[in-house]
Amino acid sequence: MATFTLPNRGRRATATLCRIKLVQRLTLLVGLLWLVVPPAWAQSVFINELTYDSQQLLSGRYQELVPNLIEIAGPVGTNVTSWSLVFYGSDVPKDKLATRRGRVYGFTPISGLIRNQQNGYGTLAYSLEPATLQTAPGSGIALVNAAGKVVQLVSYGGPMTAVNGPAAGMVAQVIPRVHSATSGIQSLQLQGRGSRYTDFTWSELSTYSPGRINSLLETNPQVFQAPTSVALSVSTHTVREGSPDSLVVATVTTSAPVVGDQLVRLRVSGLGITADDYRLRDQIITILSGATSSSTVITIRNDAVVESTDSLRLTIDLLRSSLVLGADSTQTIAILDNDVPPGRFTLTEPLYNCATGAITFRISGGDGTPITYAAPGVQRPLLSSNTGVLEDGLRADPKVLLITATQSGSTVSYSFDFAASCAENSPPTSATTANTGCGSPASTLGQPLALLPPSYDCETGVIRFNTSGGSGSPIIFSAAGITSPTTNCVETLDPGNTDTNTYTITATQDGLTRTISWTRPCGSLRRAAPEQPSPALRIIVLGNPVSGDAILIEVQGAEGAYLRTSLIDNQGRLVIEEIREQPGTLERYVFPVRQPAGLFVVRVATAGQRAMVKVLKQ
Numbered sequence: 320m321a322t323f324t325l326p327n328r329g330r331r332a333t334a335t336l337c338r339i340k341l342v343q344r345l346t347l348l349v350g351l352l353w354l355v356v357p358p359a360w361a362q363s364v365f366i367n368e369l370t371y372d373s374q375q376l377l378s379g380r381y382q383e384l385v386p387n388l389i390e391i392a393g394p395v396g397t398n399v400t401s402w403s404l405v406f407y408g409s410d411v412p413k414d415k416l417a418t419r420r421g422r423v424y425g426f427t428p429i430s431g432l433i434r435n436q437q438n439g440y441g442t443l444a445y446s447l448e449p450a451t452l453q454t455a456p457g458s459g460i461a462l463v464n465a466a467g468k469v470v471q472l473v474s475y476g477g478p479m480t481a482v483n484g485p486a487a488g489m490v491a492q493v494i495p496r497v498h499s500a501t502s503g504i505q506s507l508q509l510q511g512r513g514s515r516y517t518d519f520t521w522s523e524l525s526t527y528s529p530g531r532i533n534s535l536l537e538t539n540p541q542v543f544q545a546p547t548s549v550a551l552s553v554s555t556h557t558v559r560e561g562s563p564d565s566l567v568v569a570t571v572t573t574s575a576p577v578v579g580d581q582l583v584r585l586r587v588s589g590l591g592i593t594a595d596d597y598r599l600r601d602q603i604i605t606i607l608s609g610a611t612s613s614s615t616v617i618t619i620r621n622d623a624v625v626e627s628t629d630s631l632r633l634t635i636d637l638l639r640s641s642l643v644l645g646a647d648s649t650q651t652i653a654i655l656d657n658d659v660p661p662g663r664f665t666l667t668e669p670l671y672n673c674a675t676g677a678i679t680f681r682i683s684g685g686d687g688t689p690i691t692y693a694a695p696g697v698q699r700p701l702l703s704s705n706t707g708v709l710e711d712g713l714r715a716d717p718k719v720l721l722i723t724a725t726q727s728g729s730t731v732s733y734s735f736d737f738a739a740s741c742a743e744n745s746p747p748t749s750a751t752t753a754n755t756g757c758g759s760p761a762s763t764l765g766q767p768l769a770l771l772p773p774s775y776d777c778e779t780g781v782i783r784f785n786t787s788g789g790s791g792s793p794i795i796f797s798a799a800g801i802t803s804p805t806t807n808c809v810e811t812l813d814p815g816n817t818d819t820n821t822y823t824i825t826a827t828q829d830g831l832t833r834t835i836s837w838t839r840p841c842g843s844l845r846r847a848a849p850e851q852p853s854p855a856l857r858i859i860v861l862g863n864p865v866s867g868d869a870i871l872i873e874v875q876g877a878e879g880a881y882l883r884t885s886l887i888d889n890q891g892r893l894v895i896e897e898i899r900e901q902p903g904t905l906e907r908y909v910f911p912v913r914q915p916a917g918l919f920v921v922r923v924a925t926a927g928q929r930a931m932v933k934v935l936k937q
Contacts, residue, residue, distance in 0.1 A: 353388045362695075364393030365471050366434075366462060366517035367442055367541075368533065370506045371452040372498045374614065387447040388506055388529055390431075391462065394514075394544075395439050400430040401465035405484055407474070407491075409457035420457050423484035437532050440514065440543035444529035445767060461486045471516065475507075496521045501932045508533040512542045548574045549583060549606075550645035551635045554657065558619050559655045559668065565619040566863060567652055569633055571604050571610040573642060582638040585615060589632040589651075596620060596629060600862070603638065616862055619654055629654040666733035667725050670805070673741035675793030676709040677806045685726050694722045700830065706795060706804035709737070757808035758794060768794075768834035770826040777841035780812040781887055781920075789828050798824040811920050811931060856928040858921055864935040870910045872921055878904045880925035886910045887920040894919070912936060 378777050389404055402462075416506040433441045452458065458578070461475035463485050472481060474491035475498065481489050494701040496507050504527035509519035513515035533541035554568035571583045583604045587597065601615040615634075632650040637644065664685040671678045680692050682705075691702045697720070699707035713720070718737035724731055759768075766788035774783040784796045787861040797804040800822055801812065821838045861871035874884065895910050914936070922931040 336640045342738070346414065362471050362516035363514065364391060364397055364399070365390035366390070366460065366473055368444070368506050368508045368528065369460075369475065369494070370498055370504075370527065371458070371475060373718050374452055387452045388444060388527065389447065389460065390442050390444040390529055392440060392509075392532075393433050394444045395433055395441055397434040398431075398837050399432040399433070399443065399464075401428070402430070402470075403428045403463045405461040405463055405486070406452060406480055407459035407461065407479060407484070407486070408453045409455040409459075409476070409479065420455075421459070421479050421482040424453065425451070437534075437543045438530065439545060440532075442530055442532060445692060446529065447575070448756070459491045467806050475893075490517075494521050496523060499523065500515050508536060508541070510536050510539040510541050514543060516548045545574075547577060547641070548580075548645035548716070548742055549635065549637070549642045550647040550715055551585075551633060551650050552647065553633065553652060554648045556651065557653045557655065560621055562783040565621070567617040567619065567631075568614050569604075569617060569650070570612055571606065571635060573606060574645070576611050577606050579608050579641070581642055581786075583613075583635050583642075584638050586636065587617070587631065588634065589630045591629050592631055597631060604635075617652075618863075628656065631832045649876045664724075664726055664729055664731060666722055668733070669722065669735055671735070671737050671740060672793070673737075675806050676711075676714055677793055677795055677804075678707055678709060678737075679724055679804055680705040680724065682724055682726075690724050690726045692722065692724050694720060696720060696829075700832075707794075707798070708793065757784075757806060759786045759789050764791050768826070768828055768831055768833055770824065770835050772835065772837055773824065775839065775841075776893075780922075781892075782810050782812055784808040784824060784826065785812075786826055786833075792829055795827045796824070797827075798822050811922065856923065856925065856930045858923055858930050858932045860921070860934055864937045865912070868935050869910055869937070870908075870912055870919065870921070870934055872908045872910070873903065873905045874908070874923050876928070877902045877906065877923070877925050880928075882906065884908060885922045886912075887922065888914055889917040891917065915924055 324468075350599055366389060368388060370388040371385075373909045391399070391770060404427050406425040407421055409420040425835055427445070427447065429443070429445055431443045433443055435441055452460075454476065456477035457474055457479040458476060459479045459481070461469050461481070461484065462471040467485055469489060471485045472486045472489050472491045473494055475494045478493050479491045481487050481491070494507060498505075498507050504525040504849050508522045508525050508528065509516075510522040510533060513517040519541065520539075522533070522536055522539070525533075528535060532543065548572050550573075552570050552572065554570075555565075555708065557922055558565050569585060571585075573581075583606065585599070585602055585604055587599060597620060598618040599615065600617070604615055605615050606613045617631075619631075631654055632649065633652070634649045635644070636648075663683075665683050667681045667683050669678050669680050678694075678697060680694070680832055682719070684688065689703055690705070692699070692705060693702075693750075696710050696713035696718075697707040698710060709720075720735045720737055722733045722735060726835045768789035769787045771785040771787055773785055775781070782801065786794055793806050794808075795803065795804050795806055796808055801824070802810045804827075821836060823834060823836055825832055827833075855876040857875040859873040859875070861873065870886065872884075874882065879901065882899045883895045883896065884899075888894050894914070897908065899906060910921075916936050917933045920937060921934055923929070
């Protein structure tokens, strides 16, 4: 414990005059620093115990014999060397060169290193000569750090606004208790639980306890405990614009269960980021009392603008909260663009099935002439085939897959990190594969592969490809007008189209292909482009994947038309359907879903438009 003693009373008048002159110089110096360093009330270091009335009743008269005490508290490791305590007076006599409340009349330098006394916090006490601190109402003490910045300003006996010195213009925090130690050694002490000044309250007079946690108070003793911090995390740091899973889940997590509901604000910023780039479900995130986390969803919107990779910056701050910000209060998300200049031939991100290794190369633009592909490590029947399966050796030892495509002498390439893509998007992929139930019945495995007529629902347009026999390895299905090569055996056609009636369906397994011709049994139709709504009719899923028992959607662009909205499960069964004869510009639906996790299809149709979107329930 560091202790400083001021001159005794006999030399006080002369010493005070010297100190006042020194304080005036100090005031000028600190005042200049004050212009540079703005006020701050970062009170993790604060005055923790105080005595300012030095009188004791001895031999029938009051005598100034009890030392004054100022104790500070703060986090372990805080070094207060070169800090100071600056004293502010109230109605100070004229012979002390100050005549108004709130003026500096003295100071003392302090030093020391705060050591751990309880849960990472400790105290330092400083003993002052009796009657050093004035007792007139509205006197005060400023705790000033080595940079000349006021860490805390308190007043006792009444309110006070500092007139000069380092705290000039600041309003003091009033100590509501009054010290009058007329018998024994007593002090004012902070009580309660917490880590900052505002967490505690001032006690009634209690036994003097310099240099110790105020743990001996008869009621509500002082207990230091680490503050509860809150940090921000995100589900992914890279997302592709317009992809089916272009969702980012932002989660705030606290270091301990919170007491009372706590509000955390999420701010979105970034160079080139506009409101058209994203949709934020909740800006204010509420952590309920007793909980440790809460989340919201940011949907990355698709646009038709060719642009570079955008950087979306998420930052949290606190509203009506007793929390403190943790180390991770900011996260950055890279938004990869999916648009290319019109007509330019390019490769885009392939479709890849993490469970089976099936891959489909995709291009954009070009002149319509034949394309040849190269992709070391991918088994394909022809150079012109854009579908294949990754070799087992490559899947066992993942490397970045280099895909090239050549058209009319122009060659483009795409580097596809399939291992990273699966690690980031594995929940949607695995759920789709597990719930479609594609493949031949187990009882037929080992028999020759056969492609059977598909199952078809005339009402919903859902078609399921059926096979028998084979080796049990992934089967790739394709049918012009229905789907490009895919391992998904359940697809959805457009019941309202009448252009095509007969389809050629193929199934390929281990290089062996089977083909059948199939005619739709209940009228002609053609499958609409998957998941590509018309420009006017638009479906917005509020949260995809869905984690609860309801799917929330919005439909735009059907104003005044006859609108049919259907929800179909992963087996092609109609779950629910709703018809609205006079829809507005924005229609909202809440579809209850009590089926297990899996893939669902939302289809909307008017007299002249169709749109659909896939929804994953986790």
